[in-house]
Amino acid sequence: QVQLVESGGGLVQAGGSLRLSCAASGRTFSNYAMGWFRQAPGKEREFVSAISWKGSITYYADSLKGRFTISRDNANNMVYLQMNSLKPEDTAVYYCAGGRTYYIGRTKDDYNYWGQGTQVTVSS
DSSP states (O other): OEEEEEOOOEETTTOOEEEEEEEEEEOGGGGOOOEEEETTTTTEEEEEEEEEEESEEEHHHHHHTTTEEEEEEEGGTTTEEEEOOOGGOOEEEEEEEESSSSSSSSSSSEEEEEEEOEEEEEEE
């Protein structure tokens, strides 16, 4: 049974930083792409970032480029999202997502495993 567990969310002031972590278990982690999505109240879940199975390819939502960095540690089955220069509009629940294949996708349909989410709140 695949399990994804996020941690690292919290309350931060605008301009601050947070590092989200996602611990994966239940399948050969290094064979699959991984992603991060977020969902703000009253909004659809949206793509944040994704990383290929080797970590050599990364994608970001256009609005987040330069502020967020995704990385993975296949030896320890971990994925990270470093978030810098946070803005109030980054406030959302952030979800770790496990890809269906090694293919690195930007839509929810490209992922079939989801964590429970971690709340990130950025105050102005």
